[in-house]
Amino acid sequence: MATNQTLGSKIISSYETAVENHLSAEEPARYVQFKDRRLSGDMSLETMLNSSHGKFLTTWRGVPLMKDCFDLIITQQLLWDLKPQTVIELGAYKGGSALWTADIVKAYRFKSRIISVDINLSMLCPLARECPDVTYIEGDELPHPWFINEDVHVNVVGLLEYLDKFTEPGDYLLVEDTNPIKPTYIGQGLVKELRYDPLGNEKLEQTLPHPWFVNEDARISVVGLLEYLDKFMEPGDYHLVEDTNPIKASKIGQGLGYDPLGNETLEQLKLFMKDRADRYHGDQYFNDFFGYVTCKTNGHFKRVWF
Numbered sequence: 001m002a003t004n005q006t007l008g009s010k011i012i013s014s015y016e017t018a019v020e021n022h023l024s025a026e027e028p029a030r031y032v033q034f035k036d037r038r039l040s041g042d043m044s045l046e047t048m049l050n051s052s053h054g055k056f057l058t059t060w061r062g063v064p065l066m067k068d069c070f071d072l073i074i075t076q077q078l079l080w081d082l083k084p085q086t087v088i089e090l091g092a093y094k095g096g097s098a099l100w101t102a103d104i105v106k107a108y109r110f111k112s113r114i115i116s117v118d119i120n121l122s123m124l125c126p127l128a129r130e131c132p133d134v135t136y137i138e139g140d141e142l143p144h145p146w147f148i149n150e151d152v153h154v155n156v157v158g159l160l161e162y163l164d165k166f167t168e169p170g171d172y173l174l175v176e177d178t179n180p181i182k183p184t185y186i187g188q189g190l191v192k193e194l195r196y197d198p199l200g201n202e203k204l205e206q207t208l209p210h211p212w213f214v215n216e217d218a219r220i221s222v223v224g225l226l227e228y229l230d231k232f233m234e235p236g237d238y239h240l241v242e243d244t245n246p247i248k249a250s251k252i253g254q255g256l257g258y259d260p261l262g263n264e265t266l267e268q269l270k271l272f273m274k275d276r277a278d279r280y281h282g283d284q285y286f287n288d289f290f291g292y293v294t295c296k297t298n299g300h301f302k303r304v305w306f
């Protein structure tokens with residue numbers, strides 16, 4: 001009869017064999033273009049709603065944080081791999097995820113500047129607000145009025161139609177190089193800056209060391225935000241755009257009813273990636289860590305080129 005010890009070592013060795021088999025299996029390429037990924041998730045609506053229930057009740061040191069079990073595992077592992085010098089979170093809510101990030105970074109013993117932006121910081125829990133390792137910035141991710149200077153010379157009509165959904169009375173558009181006799185050569189010095197700064201007039205490229213980990217969790221104008229940050233991001237920087245799964249509920253808590261987020265965020269990502277297919281690649285390793293079953297369908301991607 002097998003003793004407890006032999007039974008234990010049998011279980012361990014079959015577990016180890018399974019892990020080894022898994023690790024030696026041929027892995028797909030890690031970074032791929034956005035167009036090579038399908039846009040639908042595999043999670044059933046029922047599982048999504050049930051897991052949302054737990055997600056909305058999740059706390060860290062008593063502070064609510066809106067991350068589910070998939071997010072918490074993947075993000076802590078990503079933080080270890082990337083060791084970002086700067087973490088930018090868009091959408092602080094109670095401050096739970098900023099506090100969690102600060103604690104994880106501290107446990108990992110590397111230094112990172114953690115910035116969390118929210119349109120309304122009055123919701124912050126005291127424990128999160130008092131965390132010395134997080135800088136909170138109150139502000140609209142993209143405050144109006146906007147001055148939009150179209151100077152990329154591609155798909156102007158598509159861009160303007162897209163922006164039409166987000167611009168407000170008082171916003172200003174300048175489309176460059178509309179004079180038919182303008183030479184097509186784009187000289188240096190023509191590049192203009194947009195006049196808004198979602199991070200409180202920081203001189204981003206000078207003051208925030210790379211690599212960056214940018215966690216978009218405010219759910220608005222994703223394409224505008226990504227385009228803005230595109231000017232400052234460097235190869236090696238990493239984006240995590242939350243809530244890209246079209247069946248994700250748009251409201252907090254099942255009791256409030258179910259209203260799917262829909263394809264809007266994924267469509268915005270598609271638009272952003274259209275002319276940047278070589279610059280940003282989806283991270284299949286973390287996108288597929290648990291399969292196509294998280295709230296972030298294709299939400300992990302990395303800047304791989306200038």
Ligand SMILES: C[S@@+](CC[C@H](N)C(=O)[O-])C[C@H]1O[C@@H](n2cnc3c(N)ncnc32)[C@H](O)[C@@H]1O
Pocket residue numbers: 064065066067089090091092093094095096097117118119120123139140141142217218219220
């Ligand atoms: C999903 S919650 C963030 C949850 C938080 N990251 C967590 O995991 O605990 C979204 C937050 O985005 C904020 N928000 C919404 N619109 C915004 C905007 N235009 N600029 C900045 N923050 C915004 C909301 O106030 C809200 O606190």
